[in-house]
Amino acid sequence: MLILETSLRSRIVSGSRVYVIIIKMLQTPFYDPNKSYDENDKSGPFGAFADGKDLRAEESPKYDFLGFKIHTPFGIPSGPLLNAKFCQSAFKKGFNVIHYKTRRSVKFPVNKWPNVLFVDIDGDLTLEKSKKPLIGSTTTNKDQTEFSITNSFGNPSPDSRIWQEDMKKAVQSEGRGQLLIASVVGTIQEGFSDEDYHDDFAKTAKLANETGVKVIELNLSCPNVANEGIVCYSKEAVLSICKKAKEKVGNTPLLIKLGYFTKDQQQLLEDIIKDTLPYIAGVAAINTIPAPVVDKGGKQALPGGPARLKSGICGASIKWAGLDMVKRLSEIREGLGKNFGIIGVGGVMSGKDFLEYRKAGADVVQSATGAMWNPYLAQEIKKTLNSRD
């Protein structure tokens, strides 16, 4: 547990003064940023998330997502669930639609530690605010529903034979009314043309498909990769990747994961959705908002080259952006008169946030930052939803 703040209060009870110590603290995160990525992979998950208690729903699942029946349409997006052990723990805690962390066709190293820092942001991280340096540190004084972090891993991946075996175990840990989604990304390799890069996305999707996973997401929006860049803003690249991947995975539904599109990029967003719909079954949005992160002395906070000055920001401060994208995707869906799934991600830290996303049009809602520090978030959201039924 991370202690945020302690305070002393007193009150009179039956004529005597009683002192109460109030301790505000964060739960132990299931992915521990104080440990290396490899230690997390080997020994995680941590805290109550890993206590083995099975809190899954027993009633019949009543929600539908891409033709799969699911319990409360809530879960964890690609990122913090590094392997089958993490996925199994998430399913047990009632996170029903979860992603196995983004994988590549080739072994790929993780960015230098630290990979996660708290960032100090008041209110929303607007695009204007994201241009100026934010201060990153290992502690926060914000509570469970209010903090933001930066994460920067660079999509590390073990050799495909290793992750395929492990992903098969994660698929097997799915309970009734639960769904595992694989996330994949292409890797630029020596001498690769754009075409080769897009083929590598498709090859990785095929590798994921071989594990028996029921849905595959193409990660088109990672901001933490130095030379690969964010592909989701190029219509030609997105279309080419989707076409090639669909050829390789047959009937398995494909999702695309997008970053935030500004209002000026609305037409581009509409065109991307319209043109890729023959190949995809849904859209997940958003990834993170990139911003420069420095330490208190103003120096680059994350070690490595200058490319690491900027990293992805997630948590409470980006909820506005995720909600805005979901609303716009939902309007596009209505305008086109076509049905595709929408997964809403970004800043979901509470039951209230979940309901806001559902109202905006999300079929499924997911939380990375909020879930990492709150193993019971899925249970809280289930209660919120039940109290409205």
Ligand SMILES: Cc1cc2nc3c(=O)[nH]c(=O)nc-3n(C[C@H](O)[C@H](O)[C@H](O)COP(=O)(O)O)c2cc1C
């Ligand atoms: C620790 C961590 C690792 C992440 N790794 C990935 C990843 O591998 N692939 C991906 O598509 N997104 C990744 N993300 C981004 C999340 O999927 C999500 O889009 C983003 O964090 C916004 O959600 P949040 O505000 O609930 O954290 C990661 C996020 C976190 C916190």
